[in-house]
Amino acid sequence: MAEMIFKYSAMSGGKTLNLLQTAYSYEENHFKITLIKSIKDTKGKNCVLSRNGMSRNVDILLKENETLLNAHNYKKYYTSKVILVDEAELLNKEQIQELWTIAHLINIPVICYGLRSNFKGEIFSEGVAHLFAVCDIIEEVGSTSLCECGKRAVFNARKINDKYASDGPDILIDDGTKKDVEYVPLCSYCYLKHVKINSEEAKKLANLVAKIR
Template sequence: MAELVFFSGTMDCGKSTLALQMNHNHAVRGRVGLIFTKLDRAGANVLSSRLGLSTGALEVADDLDFWESIVSRATAGGRIDYLVCDEAQFYTGAQVEQLARVVDEMDVDVFAFGITADFRTELFPGSKRLIELADRVQVLQVEALCWCGRRATTNARVVEGSMVIEGEQVVVGDTASGLEGQVEYEVLCRRHYMRRMTSHAARVAALSPEVLPFDLEVCPVPPLPITQAD
């Protein structure tokens, strides 16, 4: 019986690597699948891992209808056993519902991979809908680590060296050049996210003559602003 499975976690926990491995494992057993991705750091129409592995993929536009696309391929004689959907946090809620329909009505497995929450610790729309609809949600076992060595649970956005908590939800960072190259992401434990203590800020604090080594964990950091819900 086909399933909709959501593999989730923070950055650096191996989601894209697992997506590539999942596709390989099914393909070598004779199953036929399609790979989808959106806003991959390596560019359009590619699924890439930070380990350097990559493969071609179909780029997901906001107006893509997964149901119509898969039905069209099937009625044209194409065989589809499974879908690998990377960067699923960027999919719309409607697209996640379409994927669920593909599973239920066409008996096609869907393996979705994505970051759970954004740099503000708020759920991405695609991830939220996947958590609500998936048959299974699996948190990846490869733990990303904060600079302090603790398990990282949050994704921090760093603009020109400073952590930010405001801005557009979707900004592709960690790129080689251009304006977006000024944006980086770093995984942090909750403690250091709340203190806005990135690895760079920690190094600066450690070098400060006013901060003793054993005071590094409690050095003052401006508090996060409290905003009211709309």
């Protein structure tokens, strides 16, 4: 039976490029693929775009509570060699469970690309928690996402009007239309320094560390 894979990284980690290269390899060899993304990802509209200019049209632009297990969507993917999902963190838990079912009962491999954590440094969504729970393989995409200090980036910090934000709505897409929203990949140390340092929780932990050192 087929497997379901979750490939994660921080922002700018090369996820979309990896997805598009995978799509290209299959299609170059005349294998059908199905590319899925959530309608919540307004960036690129019904297209998946990588930073280096590669792009491909989406086959299923999945609505918030839309099922993949209906005849209409089944017709789109049932002959596919692989199902690729971009920005999988935007899918809900039920949709992730359906993809898992497609891999294991319909025998189509599924590769989900997405973020692990949100700008608050917490698991991005129930969907991501479920990806970690059920995927057969979980791996980090390369290590191309670098922090400003040169270390590997782990966190996705949000900047509003050029200032780091520690609170706000869970999902705020930087689709180029909101000039004040920006995401910055940071390593753990820089994330702590820039984003968490003023929180009560971080102050408490820093005090504890100062006491024991």
